[in-house]
Amino acid sequence: MPSKSVVVGSAVGLHARPAAIIAEKAGELGSDVTINGVDASSSLMIMTLGASHGDTVEVAGDDQAAVDEIAALVERDLDA
Amino acid sequence: MTDLITTDLVRLGADWGADKHDVIRALAGVVDDAGRATSRDQIVQDAFARESNAATGLPGGIAIPHCRTTGVSAPTLAFARLDPPVDFGAADGPADLAFLIAAPTEGDVDHLTILGKLARALVKRAFTDALRSxxxxQDVIDVVTHALGVPAPATTAAPASGAPSGAANPGAGETTDPPTPAS
Structure with missing residues (x-):
């Protein structure tokens, strides 16, 4: 299964707005993606990770393109 | 602003069987009974949809079935201590602590910030221990409120809600300086 380790780029971590942006994108994708094992299409589940800026997380899923897309969002500062 | 959770949204020792769907139905019923649901069926349907997408069981005996739904008009949290515990798909076993978290579809970032605090608290041992004991x-409300760090209602700047015209009469406002508890 494709997976990718990425560093959280948002200054606030995977919280509130960044989590919502990632979840929205993950919900639009045709295949399931997880971040550290939790459903990436749920902002609430993402927030349970408590991932801070600079933490490394594992993005995984069946589809490489979907994984890449979510991984890229995780790396970006979405709260900027 | 409506409280996220009130005592009538809490059930201790709930025996709702072994099926998580029954637990979700029952929790939606709790929300409805508390007068917080605009559509109980919609909450159930949206929570089921989320659940079918991916399990909402967290490590440590916690389940957080949740949804954005038109079935509520304000973010609402219902809590049940389940006896017996129910499998919500967590790798380490069934859940005895269940929160149904329903957020309006119109939810803004403020909601998310509060729910994020809850999400982070949930995975802390001290929080779950306090819920279990x-x-x-009211104890549950105190634990949750403390975890959310909800400040005394500081709802300033809400001119849209109709600041009583010309009601700037000093002294009428109850200036309740909370007695700083020397804890």
Missing amino acids: AASA
Whole structure:
């Protein structure tokens, strides 16, 4: 299964707005993606990770393109 | 602003069987009974949809079935201590602590910030221990409120809600300086 380790780029971590942006994108994708094992299409589940800026997380899923897309969002500062 | 959770949204020792769907139905019923649901069926449907997408069981005996739904008009949290515990798909076993979290579809970032605090608290041992030892619904509210760090209602700047015209009469406002508890 494709997976990718990425560093959280948002200054606030995977919280509130960044989590919502990632979840929205993950919900639009045709295949399931997880971040550290939790459903990436749920902002609430993402927030349970408590991932801070600079933490490394594992993005995984069946589809490489979907994984890449979510991984890229995780790396970006979405709260900027 | 409506409280996220109140004592009538708490159930301790809930025996709702072994099926998580029944637990979700029952929790939606709790929300409805508390007068917080615009559509109980919609909450159930949206929570089921989320659940079918991916399990909402977290490590440590916690389940957080949740949804954005038109079935509520304000973010609402219902809590049940389940006896017996129910499998919500967590790798380490069934859940005895269940929160149904329903957020309006119109939810803004403020909601998310609050829910994020809850999400982070949920995975802390001290929080779940306190929920397990809570002796009353009020205890649960206190634990949750503390975890959310909800400040005394500081709802300033809400001119849209109709600041009573010309009601700038000093002294009428109850300036309740909370007695700083020397804890």
